[in-house]
Amino acid sequence: MVCERCQEREAEVHLTTIENDEMATVHLCSSCAGQEGIALTSAPAPLADFLATIGTSVEDTSEGATSEPCPYCGTTSADFRRSGRLGCPECYAHFEGQLRGLLRRVHGSTQHVGKLYLGEATEADDRYVKLRSLRLRLDRAVELEDFEAAAELRDQINVLEAAER
């Protein structure tokens, strides 16, 4: 079916409306639909936005950015930029510097607060749990502008983080 407006491109948007009790369907190509102010019926892929942010972040030589490929799987940051996919779990450690900024932009956070992986119960786990809870409390304190509590939490986090290294 050809677009009713431009009579050129294939109609992709089929919009049925009721006006004055009359049912009418218009068939438009995506470009004309956009000009008519009809939003396309598929949301922009989150990945597209995501990749757009990668483009800018890798080019600036932000802190921790690396041009070396991942030592485990050989994925380069160019591969990642192109596909939006990482090669292996180790990539997260290897590209950590770049990823942290991206994750913040995509998810609004870098800190997992969901289920813990119970399978790998080690003594370090205790520290993870404590650190995570402290970081959450810190976020909340900052949100509430309770800077005294925030400073105290920050000190506790520093101590635990130092022990981790």
Next chain:
Amino acid sequence: MSGGNGMGVPTPTVDDRGTSWLDGSGQDHEIVLSTRVRLARNLQGYTFALRADADDRHSVLDQVRHALEASADLDNGVLWEMSDLEAVERRILHERHVVSRELIGPDEGPAPVGTALALGASGPCGVMINEEDHLRIQSLHNGMELEAAWKQVSELDEALGGRLPYAFHHEFGFLTCCPTNVGTGLRASVLVHLPGLVLTKEINKVLQGIAQVGLTYRGLYGEGSEVVGNFFQISNQTTLGKSEMDLVDHLREISVQVVEYEKRARSVLLREAPSVLEDKVWRAYGILRHARSLSFDEMMNLLSGVRLGLTLKLLRTPRVRTLNEIMIFAQSAHLERRAERTLDEGDADVYRASFVRERLSAEGEATSSPSEPRPEADNSA
């Protein structure tokens, strides 16, 4: 666990597996077609599936198979390697929404190496293996059933996590091939039918609202797919920084509101344009009942009209379950298996129309509901 592998079993068929979610049993099932929750998980010590060679993919598959066999959660279930299934059977699974396009590969040509689906005997829970991530643990329910779906997925995840070395990072959480899934690895979605909002042109406002509260929407078959038959899939956009329960609760709160808006839009339509609506519903039913050729998209739009008529009680039959089944079983791979031959597009349209006529006539002639609102009686409403 059984499968077509090494058992001397002939090529397995998928039978009616993966169709329990069509039964019209869930909450708000007239508007909410389905609820899906999935968790993405990967194993330590391997590259992600997209980058893995055949040996690694098979090794991952073996590990997951053993973990599944040791877990009671998918008791009496099946595990199908996609390469053991005929192409038409793989497409049937995709048409039932239980596997992704990535798992089965293109229609022509072999299935991707080492991809597999584990599916419970009767339950809606399953695992896609060697898709983009090593494991995609999922549960698919009829209606709005987010809690039930989440609980099932979470239990299977814990059972498997006790036997498999998941890739987990103390800060980033569960590691996934695509960073848009990292953290919880959770994607929860509801597939909702919103003809009222489309007809009253409120839909864009609602979709914009959805985006503003951190959710996203897609078409019938998930990411990148088109909206067909007024079905919209609403899901969480982010996976990191919130707990699984928070993500699921948030989606539920917003979805309940969307369903509420849809109901309101329908009552506006019924009040403002009852005769137009009634005509639309009955025309849709009439065409489905008598057409000799139906494309999938046309059928979906007509089914949308009939579904709307049912929920507004303009029609008393067919049942919602029948409409659900037609939606799924009148797709090309299902039709081809029924016809026992490949169908080109024209053949498929003719065959589809015949199938739809058969299913609808089995329900008897549709009748108007006695409570059907008459235009003249409606002025007082």
